[in-house]
Amino acid sequence: MSFLKNLSWRYATKKFDGRAVSASDLDSIVEAIHLAPSASGAQPYHVIVASGELKNQLIQSSKQIGKIDASHLFVFCTRTDYPDRAEKQIALVAEIQGTTIEALAGLRTTVDRATLVEPSALRAWAARQTYIALGFALAACAELGVDAAPMEGFSPAEFHSILGLPEYIQPVVIMAVGYRDPADPAQPSMRKKVRFPKEDLFDFRAE
Numbered sequence: 001m002s003f004l005k006n007l008s009w010r011y012a013t014k015k016f017d018g019r020a021v022s023a024s025d026l027d028s029i030v031e032a033i034h035l036a037p038s039a040s041g042a043q044p045y046h047v048i049v050a051s052g053e054l055k056n057q058l059i060q061s062s063k064q065i066g067k068i069d070a071s072h073l074f075v076f077c078t079r080t081d082y083p084d085r086a087e088k089q090i091a092l093v094a095e096i097q098g099t100t101i102e103a104l105a106g107l108r109t110t111v112d113r114a115t116l117v118e119p120s121a122l123r124a125w126a127a128r129q130t131y132i133a134l135g136f137a138l139a140a141c142a143e144l145g146v147d148a149a150p151m152e153g154f155s156p157a158e159f160h161s162i163l164g165l166p167e168y169i170q171p172v173v174i175m176a177v178g179y180r181d182p183a184d185p186a187q188p189s190m191r192k193k194v195r196f197p198k199e200d201l202f203d204f205r206a207e
């Protein structure tokens with residue numbers, strides 16, 4: 001199955017060769033993030049796709065990232081502007097699916113249950129949804145033959161300031177994309193991937 005082959009091909013690339021990812025591949029990655037599922041369909045995230053000088057400034061702001069010659073930097077942020085966002089979501093569902101806001105009382109209850117919690121729990125919930133979007137982006141990159149490095153080792157506060165984001169939008173994880181340096185010894189064809197054995201991760205049960 002080519003999907004699994006592509007997942008074996010991918011690795012968290014740190015050595016890029018400086019080539020730019022095409023606009024159409026970027027569109028496909030964005031589309032995968034857009035189609036990612038989220039609890040209650042709430043999509044409590046915002047993704048900035050930085051390139052050029054802004055990308056360089058972001059990379060240089062965080063010593064942990066090191067020198068990477070990526071084409072673009074995806075900055076995955078949580079958003080916690082509830083209950084405003086829930087109202088927008090309900091109106092959007094009504095508009096797209098041709099129903100009334102009143103008929104969506106069930107959705108309102110679900111979204112309210114998920115989001116009307118204390119701020120730290122809301123941020124944690126939003127982060128969980130955001131990481132699903134990151135997973136879809138990483139899988140899309142693998143399918144497209146685009147190399148990608150997910151990273152939590154960066155300075156969210158620096159990124160927040162450089163990007164001039166409001167309080168309710170907070171960077172949580174980033175993904176650098178580009179093309180691997182063909183001589184990078186860390187790539188899976190030169191260095192074996194390490195994963196815990198399946199028995200360690202899975203437990204098939206029938207009762």
Ligand SMILES: Cc1cc2nc3c(=O)[nH]c(=O)nc-3n(C[C@H](O)[C@H](O)[C@H](O)COP(=O)(O)O)c2cc1C
Pocket residue numbers: 010011012013150151152153154173193
């Ligand atoms: C959410 C997340 C955060 C990560 N953060 C970092 C990071 O800050 N720095 C880093 O060098 N690698 C980071 N990685 C890469 C992992 O170390 C890497 O994915 C893991 O070792 C598996 O290797 P592979 O992706 O090459 O198969 C991160 C990966 C994920 C999924």
